[in-house]
Amino acid sequence: MEKIVEGRTISLKVNEDVVATNLYNLVETAKAYVESSGEFEQLVLDMSNVGFVDSKGITFVVGLYKMANARGSKFKVVKLRPEIHELFTLLNLNQLFSIEKV
Secondary structure, eight states: OEEEEETTEEEEEOOSOBSHHHHHHHHHHHHHHHHTTOSOSEEEEEOTTOOOBOHHHHHHHHHHHHHHHHTTOEEEEEEEOHHHHHHHHHTTGGGTSEEEEO
16 A cells, blocks of 8 residues: 655555455554544545455445544545446445545
8 A cells, every 4th residue: 555645635545455355454554644644634545456345345445434534534535446436336335435436
């Protein structure tokens, strides 16, 4: 995962599938990045390099949303592959936060 800071926006770019086997490292890395960033207006999750998301991966994304929300920041997920975008829409995640396709 890469962290990119642009003004008051933090982008986290995931470079692997968001699945149970990768979850611990993703959570720990994301938490460290967010906690070390101070105040920010928006947290963006860039999933352009993600090919698959399982149920544990969904909990990771929702956890990031909650982390941003607890800090009073906006959250959005960008560059979703069409099939992952469809999954997020079916789960009504677009009601919690903004999601954008590739």
